[in-house]
Amino acid sequence: MDNFFEKAWEVACLIPVGRVTSYGAIARYLGAVRSARMVGWAMNNCSAAKVQVPAHRVVNARGVLTGKHHFPGNYVMEELLASEGVLVKDNQIVDFEKVFWDPVEELGIH
């Protein structure tokens, strides 16, 4: 249970401020190309993470904030992202391609 989730959280924590990535990208980096759903699930359990996980920087393949409603509350993804320099419009990240951060590219391919 911890292994996959921890890795997902780990990658999420590596996302630079002002950048975002997708569930699929993280899954791909972890070697589980088709496990985007697990990544999303890991984000769901990010409450169980030992450290804070910037799940708001993780969106779906199109840059859409699919999981915004699953956040603890208080501030929503859009505001968190906006405070980091990532603009969001209608659940859609603006200039997604420009702020997209691919762990495989940035951290290197295993």
Add this chain to the structure above:
DNA sequence: CACATGACTAAAT
């Protein structure tokens, strides 16, 4: 092993 879950993804309707 079978079955249910889920913050995914892609394609089709």
Add this chain to the structure above:
DNA sequence: CATTTAGCCATGT
């Protein structure tokens, strides 16, 4: 744009 179908996969029962 909303909904459906279907593939995919780790985890828990």
